[in-house]
Amino acid sequence: MRRRSLLIAVPAGLATLAACGDDKSDSSKASDxxxxxxxxTSAAPAPKxxxxxxxxxxxxxxxxxxxxxxxxxGDPSKDLAVKTLIAGGGQTVAENDYVQAHYLGQIWNTxxxxxxxxxxxxPLVIQLAEGSIIDxxxxxxxxxxxxxxxxxxVPPTWGYGKEGNAQAGIKGTDTLVFVVDVQGTFNAxxxxxxxxxxxxxxxxxxxxxxxxxxxxxxxxxxxxxxxKLVANYIIEGDGDEVGAKDTVLVQYKGVFWDSxxxxxxxxxxxxxxxxxxxxxxxxxxxGxxxxxxxxxxLIVIPPKLGYGDNPPSxxxxxxxxxxxxxxxxxxxx
Numbered sequence: 001m002r003r004r005s006l007l008i009a010v011p012a013g014l015a016t017l018a019a020c021g022d023d024k025s026d027s028s029k030a031s032d033x034x035x036x037x038x039x040x041t042s043a044a045p046a047p048k049x050x051x052x053x054x055x056x057x058x059x060x061x062x063x064x065x066x067x068x069x070x071x072x073x074g075d076p077s078k079d080l081a082v083k084t085l086i087a088g089g090g091q092t093v094a095e096n097d098y099v100q101a102h103y104l105g106q107i108w109n110t111x112x113x114x115x116x117x118x119x120x121x122x123p124l125v126i127q128l129a130e131g132s133i134i135d136x137x138x139x140x141x142x143x144x145x146x147x148x149x150x151x152x153x154v155p156p157t158w159g160y161g162k163e164g165n166a167q168a169g170i171k172g173t174d175t176l177v178f179v180v181d182v183q184g185t186f187n188a189x190x191x192x193x194x195x196x197x198x199x200x201x202x203x204x205x206x207x208x209x210x211x212x213x214x215x216x217x218x219x220x221x222x223x224x225x226x227x228k229l230v231a232n233y234i235i236e237g238d239g240d241e242v243g244a245k246d247t248v249l250v251q252y253k254g255v256f257w258d259s260x261x262x263x264x265x266x267x268x269x270x271x272x273x274x275x276x277x278x279x280x281x282x283x284x285x286x287g288x289x290x291x292x293x294x295x296x297x298l299i300v301i302p303p304k305l306g307y308g309d310n311p312p313s314x315x316x317x318x319x320x321x322x323x324x325x326x327x328x329x330x331x332x333x
Contacts, residue, residue, distance in 0.1 A: 044157050047080040047139055054081050054151050055108070055177060061085075063149050066118035067104055067179045071111035072153070076175040081153040082140045085179070088147020093128065093185045095142045098249055098272060100125045100184035100331055108153060108175040114168045123183055125249055125274075125333040134159050136176070144182055151179050184331065186249060188270040189213030192296035192328040194237035205257075207234045207298050207326045215253050215267035216296070216326050218260070225257045225322040230300035231287035237294020240332060244289045247276045247333040257300070257322035263315065274333055281306050283323070293332055299325040 053076065059068030063086050093099055102123045104116035117124050128138045136154030144150055154176040156162065164172040191211040199206050203223045208216030216234075242248055249272055253265040266273055277285040283301030291297050303309075303320040311317035 044135060047135070047155075047158050049139065050077055050079045050081050051083055052081050053077060054083055054153055055111075057085065057151065057179060063088075063147065063181050064102060064183075066102075066116065069104065069106055069111065069151075069177060069179060072108035072175070072177065076108045076153050076155065078155055078157075080136060080139055080155070080158055083151050084144065084148055085151050086147070086149035088145040088182060090146025090182075091185050093141050093144050093146070093182060094187065095138060096127065096129050096187070098125055098127045098186040098274075098331070099141060099182060100186070101141075101180050101182050103178055103180040105176055105178045107170065108177055112169065114170060114176075122332075125186075125331045137178075137180075140178075141180065141182065146182050146185055148182050149179065150182065151177070153177050186272060186330045188266075188272060190251065190272070190328070190330050192235040192237060192251075192330075193294045194235045194292075194296075197233040197236050199232075199234065204230060204232070205298060205300065205324050207296065209235060209296070211235070213251075215265060218253065218255050218324055218326055220255070220257055220260045220324065225302070226300055227302055229283055229286055229302065229305055230298065231291070232298045233291070233295055234298050234326065235294075235296040235328075237292045237329065239293025239295075239329075242277070242288050242291050242293065242329060242332060244277055244285065247274055248288065248293075248329055249274045249331040249333055251328040251330065252325055254323055254325045256317075257324050263317060272330065284325075284327075288327065288329065291329060293329050295329050297325075297327045297329065299323075299327060301325070 055070040055072045057067050058070050060066045100123050102117045104113060106113045126133055128141060135158040140150060140152040156172055159176050160170055162172040164170045164174060191213050196209050203221060206219045210216055251266050251272060253262060253267060255262050277288060283299060283305035287299040301323045306323050307317055309319045311319060
């Protein structure tokens with residue numbers, strides 16, 4: 001099983017996407033490795049941020065390369081020490097954004113590396129929100145720009161507190177040192193990025209191609225609904241392909257074929273969502289598998305791959321409904 005960072009929060013499946021009668025989830029994978037996830041909602045006050053001391057980065061000094069970090073000397077700061085080693089020029093990270101980053105974490109006084117994403121060759125995507133990640137990350141990365149390498153030390157107060165993290169070998173007295181390469185940031189204004197694909201089939205819905213973070217239009221044709229799954233690019237991104245077992249971060253909008261009425265949307269909630277493709281209705285899992293990150297995809301789901309005669313209670317979805325979605329694949333998690 002591929003190791004995954006404990007920084008990754010368990011995906012929150014929406015009622016209108018969760019697969020019925022399927023108890024399989026991705027949550028058991030979230031603790032496969034030792035790393036600094038949020039253990040409990042913190043009540044600690046905001047830290048004072050200082051510029052040191054911090055141990056030297058002695059190798060892998062380029063952005064995106066695995067760093068080597070010396071052991072801390074002397075006593076670490078009791079405040080949050082933060083230093084930008086490489087200043088990026090991209091979008092500014094805000095609290096509650098989802099950040100995509102490579103990182104390495106080690107213990108101050110031993111230089112023991114307890115986790116890093118570079119060896120997994122997969123960057124972390126996680127929300128900088130209270131309860132989702134340790135407070136040290138929230139405060140150190142907020143305000144930084146995409147393309148930046150940031151080093152910071154986290155005392156127990158803004159890490160794991162007096163309990164530490166036994167799985168990671170972190171004691172309640174340990175100060176943690178991180179080097180983080182910020183590769184991307186996503187929020188409610190994020191959209192697909194890529195090349196527009198012609199929509200020439202008059203028998204299929206036409207989806208808007210705006211990339212301003214606003215919900216795209218979905219125009220349903222006055223035709224019979226397709227009986228097979230449709231999963232077509234509207235905007236084709238250039239990112240990695242999504243695998244059948246991956247977890248994705250998305251913007252989406254869903255409407256009924258028969259009325260064009262919207263029944264669910266991240267745009268309306270002004271909040272992105274994430275889920276594993278094995279946790280949702282088959283039409284979503286099959287429709288997004290093989291598609292590229294950065295894309296906008298039209299998915300038309302016939303009842304047999306949606307909810308059939310057993311729609312979720314309170315969803316407003318009728319039996320045997322054909323569902324139409326516009327999905328922006330922002331990142332793999």
